């Protein structure tokens with residue numbers, strides 16, 4: 001249809017060249033727009049997922065659906081990591097969602113994350129779906145994930161939140177694989193889940209600071225004695241070579257204080273030669289060491305590099321307006337406030353990561369989980385967790401100060417991280 005303003009134009013005695021130019025510009029814009037649409041929808045990774053515009057599906061069912069309107073008028077694009085900002089969106093409750101696994105069906109979940117098994121009774125936290133504003137995020141498809149991993153090694157490297165994500169990934173895919181065609185070997189530092197049927201592995205490597213430190217191995221250590229060797233990575237990183245897909249993270253271990261004992265160079269006085277740096281400075285030095293290793297070792301034609309951004313902690317309930325609360329204890333609903341950002345996520349640290357990655361030769365794809373996880377005060381392990389290998393007793397569970405508001409229940413929020421990861425893969 002031609003806009004009426006254009007049809008009226010001759011009557012206003014506009015000179016012909018201007019009309020022609022305007023019409024041409026309009027046609028050009030329409031062509032460009034159509035081009036963009038077809039480019040997006042033909043992106044190769046969507047070939048295997050029939051990508052519906054939600055609008056056509058969801059009219060019937062689900063009275064519990066909280067946001068019918070958004071699903072009726074839906075002009076969002078199919079997900080494209082380059083085009084769609086996943087941070088910008090909302091959690092939509094859908095009572096009929098069934099997670100692909102439970103913490104009883106999947107045998108690989110640590111006690112730290114198996115909330116339902118540990119006694120958590122509410123389960124709404126498993127039924128929220130992240131909907132980016134600008135695009136539709138495809139549901140996690142285990143068969144598609146395995147096809148993408150055929151003949152490949154996928155390695156998650158980082159801290160306990162990275163292990164949280166790794167276990168989520170393993171559980172999301174493992175239930176479609178017959179018992180005899182899979183195996184798990186857990187190690188202190190390195191764990192490997194093998195999918196024989198696909199000749200694929202999904203691995204985890206413990207490296208909470210990525211670089212070396214003196215307290216990596218003693219997970220419960222005196223934080224004051226921690227010394228980080230910000231320029232040492234090569235030795236452990238030997239085990240990160242020959243991998244097809246690397247997913248890194250490091251954040252929460254840096255946040256134990258404002259300053260961090262930092263060691264670098266080979267000084268004769270060894271561990272006495274440390275200096276205290278502001279956390280962001282030490283973090284930057286360490287990430288540069290990591291970036292140099294990646295740039296000098298990784299062939300981007302063979303290996304893809306991802307980085308999971310910081311996972312928010314929810315230890316100050318006043319942040320989200322629950323003045324009488326303690327940490328994330330008893331929270332059963334996400335924060336509603338748009339762009340909510342608590343004190344547990346340090347934007348300066350985020351910008352260090354972004355800055356370091358921008359100057360790398362090897363492209364790094366971010367799995368930007370921070371904003372979407374910020375809302376999820378209800379998703380943490382809370383008191384349904386362990387301490388020193390033992391589940392909290394019923395008595396201990398009553399004490400809100402025992403709540404773990406750093407790690408996440410599985411199934412739960414990390415499944416959404418992996419949904420984004422798979423869509424970006």
Ligand SMILES: *[C@@H]1O[C@H](CO)[C@@H](O)[C@H](O)[C@H]1NC(C)=O
Pocket residue numbers: 069
């Ligand atoms: C949804 O639509 C109804 C009417 O159809 C309207 O009253 C309501 O404000 C809309 N809600 C949103 C969030 O757009």
Ligand SMILES: *[C@@H]1O[C@H](CO)[C@@H](O)[C@H](O)[C@H]1NC(C)=O
Pocket residue numbers: 054057058061062065071094095096097098
């Ligand atoms: C809610 O989840 C069910 C089951 O996964 C799905 O069929 C339905 O389309 C979802 N509803 C909306 C509005 O997304």
Ligand SMILES: *[C@@H]1O[C@H](CO)[C@@H](O)[C@H](O)[C@H]1NC(C)=O
Pocket residue numbers: 151152153199
């Ligand atoms: C299995 O995958 C590895 C890479 O992870 C590859 O080196 C090997 O050749 C593959 N084996 C088969 C039988 O495809």
Ligand SMILES: *[C@@H]1O[C@H](CO)[C@@H](O)[C@H](O)[C@H]1NC(C)=O
Pocket residue numbers: 189190238239
């Ligand atoms: C790392 O690699 C070295 C050399 O290949 C090997 O000896 C060591 O066992 C590996 N360590 C882990 C934790 O996999």
Ligand SMILES: *[C@@H]1O[C@H](CO)[C@@H](O)[C@H](O)[C@H]1NC(C)=O
Pocket residue numbers: 299300301
């Ligand atoms: C990666 O592939 C491109 C194009 O095929 C080639 O020009 C480049 O040299 C390759 N890079 C490496 C590190 O092999």
Ligand SMILES: *[C@@H]1O[C@H](CO)[C@@H](O)[C@H](O)[C@H]1NC(C)=O
Pocket residue numbers: 330400
């Ligand atoms: C936590 O929730 C339970 C059940 O809803 C309630 O009985 C208890 O009083 C709450 N505790 C606190 C400290 O809010």
Ligand SMILES: *[C@@H]1O[C@H](CO)[C@@H](O)[C@H](O)[C@H]1NC(C)=O
Pocket residue numbers: 087309350353354366368370371
């Ligand atoms: C992740 O998203 C947030 C917005 O929520 C943005 O501020 C931040 O820069 C992004 N981080 C990276 C590393 O791209």
